[in-house]
Amino acid sequence: MLIPIFKPSIRRKDMDSVLSNLISDSIGPGLLAKRFAQSVSRYLGVAGGVALREYTRSLEVALDALNLAPGSRVVLSPLSPGMYLHVLKKRGFKPLFADVDSDSPVISVDSIKNLLSHDPHVLLIHYHLGFIPDMEEISNLGIPIIEDISHSFGGNTVDRRCGNYGRYIIISLEPENIITSGGGGMILAQRSKDLTAFKKVISDLPEETVLSDINASLGVVQMSSLESFIQARKEIARIFTQALVESKHKTLIQSIDSENVFFSFPVLLESGMAEVRKYAEKKNVQTLPAFDSSIIKKLNQNGFTFPNAKTFFFRTLLFPLYPAMGKRNTEHVARVLSTLP
Known part of the structure; x- marks a missing residue:
């Protein structure tokens, strides 16, 4: 499933x-x-x-x-x-x-x-x-x-x-x-x-x-239940971050001294997004381009240039991360992250 x-x-x-x-x-x-x-x-x-x-x-x-x-x-x-x-x-x-x-x-x-x-x-x-x-x-x-x-x-x-x-x-x-x-x-x-x-x-x-x-x-x-939700997201993100180390990709990190919340699990890809998405789907894990519904998708069609935003737009892919995942699904997604092409 x-x-x-x-x-x-x-x-x-x-x-x-x-x-x-x-x-x-x-x-x-x-x-x-x-x-x-x-x-x-x-x-x-x-x-x-x-x-x-x-x-x-x-x-x-x-x-x-x-x-x-x-x-x-x-x-x-x-x-x-x-x-x-x-x-x-x-x-x-x-x-x-x-x-x-x-x-x-x-x-x-x-x-x-x-x-x-x-x-x-x-x-x-x-x-x-x-x-x-x-x-x-x-x-x-x-x-x-x-x-x-x-x-x-x-x-x-x-x-x-x-x-x-x-x-x-x-x-x-x-x-x-x-x-x-x-x-x-x-x-x-x-x-x-x-x-x-x-x-x-x-x-x-x-x-x-x-x-x-x-x-x-x-x-x-x-x-x-908010605090328990946040703690669950942090723990799942910790597991996923450790798993991703086994691949050639990396996740995003909080760059200043603040404590972020993990809305989802972002992967900054080193290879083509289509290939990674196809692999994840084969392993029964749904993914989503992180900024697919963002403004930059429209701006790209009109000659606007934002080099950093464009990098994240083309290379950031989201994987499931939410408190309702359960242990089995968390472990499965972690295995997929560790073996991404």
Whole structure:
């Protein structure tokens, strides 16, 4: 049986808890969504948040809350999710692309600094594959940050958790991410005045914009297991890293003094991706090009050049890594990694 590239960490007892929450007489409509957002806010140590039905909507609300004028300039990495570009263009904003570091797929501080002459209005920072850029130096630039911690939820720098640098923080809650509510997203704010600003934006949207209680209930249960999820990911990554040493390939590493979360297991290939994928599939292991849905896939068609991002785009392949893998599947993937062509 094929080991899928992603699988949500949902146990039978989690679904029992979801059902118990939904039928509780003490919980009214919408309260579970509030409880979920409060749980995430407490974990991150921020002012508050709102869970939404769509991840894309989380970014839209964050941008609208900043009250940016059409033509505003937004700095982001070309390895960011492709939907970013759609949202920016829809609002008439101008993307400014900063390359990533040469040794890690994180947005480069030097590349951001090279764009300061364009007077950017916002930095849109995505923690690609859970790896953490130099957020201390980035935050010292004094430009408002929207921080996307979908891949890095639970990670931290020396001083702070990921999610403590942005004016607004967004999270995807789709099944492949660190925690899931079965779909949707969340927006949070560090400061009370920014929380008020984005809640005003949400108040003008349809009522069904907010995450449903059944989805939020799953999110509440997931938050109660977050630390165990993160530890399980670390242990599996340790096993896979040791196995990969036997091959000619290598994995990516956190390049600054921070503790990343393993969103998946990335392999930086020394041979052709098609050959490696064919071998893994033959061994019943699903793989995925790491940045197949990123912006750079579109930029490549338009003559843009970002040498470091292009390297990661063409050479990084993801292998399954998630808490629900189990011992047998973990050992099988490790054997495959150790024998990759």
